[in-house]
Amino acid sequence: MAVGLEGIGRLLIGAAVVLLVLGVLFLLLGRFGLDRLPGDIVIRRGNFTLYFPIGLMILLSILGTIILNLLFRR
Incomplete structure (x- = not known):
């Protein structure tokens, strides 16, 4: 099954969004003293x-x- 450039682009954008959410989550955990x-x-x-x-x-x-x-x- 071949994945076109559009599929790869969506995968990369999805991965970036997940990393952004995780980054914000860890910043908030640190501010609330849960580090x-x-x-x-x-x-x-x-x-x-x-x-x-x-x-x-x-x-x-x-x-x-x-x-x-x-x-x-x-």
Whole structure:
């Protein structure tokens, strides 16, 4: 199945919109103080910092599951 340039263009625009929404979401989460939740792992060693946001990932997973269940409910 061949995809024309029009299909590729729509795919790229859709991907850009998704990235824009995710970017705005993360900016808003940071402003509301949800960038550091309980359960997040931060390791600092000299000039190296590892930040692993387990609490934020769990929260986003729960919210995503609820939203997708509401959208795709039959």
